[in-house]
Amino acid sequence: MAANKPRAVVSGGAGFIGSHLCAALLEQGFRVLALDNFITGSPDNLSALRGNPDFEFRQADVNHDVFVGGDVRHVLHLASPASPPRYLANPIHTLKVGTIGTMNMLGLARAKNATFLLASTSEVYGDPLVHPQPESYWGNVNPIGPRGCYDEAKRCAEAFAMAYHRTHQVDTRIVRIFNTHGPRMQVSDGRAVPNFMAQALRGEPVTIYGDGSQTRSLCYVSDLVRGMLLALEKGDELPVNLGNPQEVTVLELAETIIRLAGSKSEIVHRELPADDPRQRRPDITRAQNLLGWQPEVGLEDGLARTLEYFRSAL
Ligand code: NAD
Ligand code: UDP
Numbered sequence: 001m002a003a004n005k006p007r008a009v010v011s012g013g014a015g016f017i018g019s020h021l022c023a024a025l026l027e028q029g030f031r032v033l034a035l036d037n038f039i040t041g042s043p044d045n046l047s048a049l050r051g052n053p054d055f056e057f058r059q060a061d062v063n064h065d066v067f068v069g070g071d072v073r074h075v076l077h078l079a080s081p082a083s084p085p086r087y088l089a090n091p092i093h094t095l096k097v098g099t100i101g102t103m104n105m106l107g108l109a110r111a112k113n114a115t116f117l118l119a120s121t122s123e124v125y126g127d128p129l130v131h132p133q134p135e136s137y138w139g140n141v142n143p144i145g146p147r148g149c150y151d152e153a154k155r156c157a158e159a160f161a162m163a164y165h166r167t168h169q170v171d172t173r174i175v176r177i178f179n180t181h182g183p184r185m186q187v188s189d190g191r192a193v194p195n196f197m198a199q200a201l202r203g204e205p206v207t208i209y210g211d212g213s214q215t216r217s218l219c220y221v222s223d224l225v226r227g228m229l230l231a232l233e234k235g236d237e238l239p240v241n242l243g244n245p246q247e248v249t250v251l252e253l254a255e256t257i258i259r260l261a262g263s264k265s266e267i268v269h270r271e272l273p274a275d276d277p278r279q280r281r282p283d284i285t286r287a288q289n290l291l292g293w294q295p296e297v298g299l300e301d302g303l304a305r306t307l308e309y310f311r312s313a314l
Pocket of ligand 1: 011012013014017036038040060062078079101120121122179180181
């Protein structure tokens with residue numbers, strides 16, 4: 001391991017986005033320590049990085065004390081279940097990792113004088129009454145609904161980041177990530193893209209919750225990771241949206257995936273989960289102005305790339 005290289009610590013490094021971020025940090029010349037407890041991630045996600053002398057993995061739950069020896073330049077906190085069925089199955093863990101886990105990772109950043117980046121979410125806007133969503137919108141979240149464990153944990157995580165910035169002058173970043181997809185999402189993840197792709201490729205019915213008129217805006221993972229690295233480099237302490245503003249209904253998304261997969265799957269409708277946001281699209285003006293960032297991968301191009309991965313993973 002080259003000790004002169006700067007070092008980054010990534011919580012949730014064995015997850016979907018975390019594993020791509022670890023690879024990108026290594027490519028940028030960082031040494032990387034990934035921390036993960038595998039609650040939703042997988043060791044397989046890191047198989048390509050194992051052998052790299054600048055990469056280190058430690059199985060750890062960041063809800064407990066996090067001790068890291070040596071210097072650290074960046075602390076990136078991605079640990080958290082991210083898929084609605086996964087956080088609904090683990091609501092207390094999700095609350096802890098957004099609150100206690102965030103506090104622990106901020107404590108690490110403070111001790112090491114490192115830049116801290118929080119992977120926040122468009123869910124802080126809840127079921128938004130403002131469309132598209134700018135960072136100045138405070139959101140419409142139901143704290144006691146089933147999604148509250150995730151949404152409120154992330155809102156608390158943002159408050160923690162701002163408090164450490166204001167009180168201890170920690171150099172903090174908050175990126176509000178909108179729906180992102182790509183290789184290494186778990187087949188059993190439960191979110192719309194993995195569900196629709198697995199169903200379409202297997203020729204099973206594609207399950208649309210509700211009538212499918214709710215909207216989402218999907219970003220490909222390489223665009224997101226590029227934005228996160230730019231936020232580290234050029235960002236400030238205030239939240240910045242990272243997502244692709246190309247908005248589609250969930251029905252359009254399902255139909256596109258079925259077509260790209262060359263599938264004969266039929267569409268079936270299932271009950272809409274409680275508090276499912278009606279519409280979601282990022283206003284990325286701030287990311288464009290502050291970071292010079294905007295997505296480059298179009299919706300169909302990105303879906304085709306993710307579909308290739310699911311073909312090989314099934
Ligand atoms: P993921 O479930 O694939 O990855 C999360 C990782 O965190 C997993 O590897 C999991 O095992 C790990 N983890 C959870 N709790 C932990 C703990 N206490 N200690 C150590 N590791 C722990 O999900 P993802 O899609 O890669 O999401 C990564 C981050 O980005 C999450 O914080 C999520 O909230 C945020 N985010 C993702 C999206 C998206 O569309 N993918 C959107 C908004 C926000
Ligand atoms: N969804 C769906 N069928 C599925 C999984 C999800 O219709 O099999 C819907 C879900 O109700 C939501 C949208 O797709 O309206 C996006 O869901 P996802 O879980 O991907 O992420 P969310 O944006 O809700 O966190």
